[in-house]
Amino acid sequence: MRAVFSTLILATLLSASPTFAAGASGGAPIAVRLSTKGNDIAFDQTAIQVPFGKRVAIKFINEAEKGSEILHNVAILKPGSLDEVIKELQANSYDIEKLRSHKSVLAMTKALPPGADGTVEFSPAEPGFYPYICLMAGHADMLGMKGTLNVKK
Numbered sequence: 530m531r532a533v534f535s536t537l538i539l540a541t542l543l544s545a546s547p548t549f550a551a552g553a554s555g556g557a558p559i560a561v562r563l564s565t566k567g568n569d570i571a572f573d574q575t576a577i578q579v580p581f582g583k584r585v586a587i588k589f590i591n592e593a594e595k596g597s598e599i600l601h602n603v604a605i606l607k608p609g610s611l612d613e614v615i616k617e618l619q620a621n622s623y624d625i626e627k628l629r630s631h632k633s634v635l636a637m638t639k640a641l642p643p644g645a646d647g648t649v650e651f652s653p654a655e656p657g658f659y660p661y662i663c664l665m666a667g668h669a670d671m672l673g674m675k676g677t678l679n680v681k682k
Contacts, residue, residue, distance in 0.1 A: 558584035558650055563661075563676075564592045565601055570668050572603075572661075575676035581656040585678070586648055587636075593643040601663050604628065604637035605649060605678065608657040615662075615670045623666035640665065653680040 559580070564573045573592075579585050593599040602625060606614050610633035621627040628634050638647035653659060659678040662669035669675045 556584075558586040561585060561587045562590070563587055563603060564590040565599075566592070568593050568597050568599060570599075570663075570672040570674050572663070572674060572676050576679065577661075577676065578679040578681055579653075581653060581680050581682045584650060584652045585680075586650045587661075588646060588648045589638055589641070590646040591641040591643055595643045597643055600640040600642060600665050601668070601674075602638045602640050602647070602665060603649065603661055604664050605635045605651055606660045606662065607633045607635060608655075608659055611660040611662070611675070618664055619670065623664070625664040628664060635659070637664065653678075656680050656682040 561577055561579065563577070565571065566573050587603065587605070589601075589603040591599070591601045593601065604614070604625075614628065614631065614633050617631060618625070618628055625637070625640060629637060635653075636649035636651040638649055641647055657680055659680060661676050661678055663674040665674075
C-alpha cells in the first residue's frame, strides 16, 4: 500500500506544470517527464523547474499518433546558446547527429517515432535557464518547439 501511495504522489508531482520535481534521497537523479502534445509540434511543458546540485533525468515521450510518422527529439542546451545551436543545425541541413558533440548540447535523445520514448541525464554546471528544443527540421526554429529548464538554487 505504501508503494502505491508513493507512486501516486510522484506521479502527481511530475504532472504539474510548470514542473518542480523534488530530488530523491541517496543521490538519485531528479526525474522529469516531458512529452509532446499529440500531433502538435509542441512540448507539453515549456517551463520546468528543478533544484540546483542534482543530476536531472528527463524522460521524453513522443505522443504523436502512430500513423502521423512525426519524429521528435529533445536536446538540452547550455544557457544562452539557443541561437547558436539553431544556426548550427540549419548550417548542417538539420542533421541532428552532427549536433550530438556540439559544445552547447548537454544531452539529447535520438529522433523518436510516435509512441517511443528516450531518457537523457545531465548535471547542470550552475543555476540558470537551460533551453530545451526539438532538433527536427523546422520544429524549434520555425514552429517554436522549445522550452526552458530553470535550474534554481
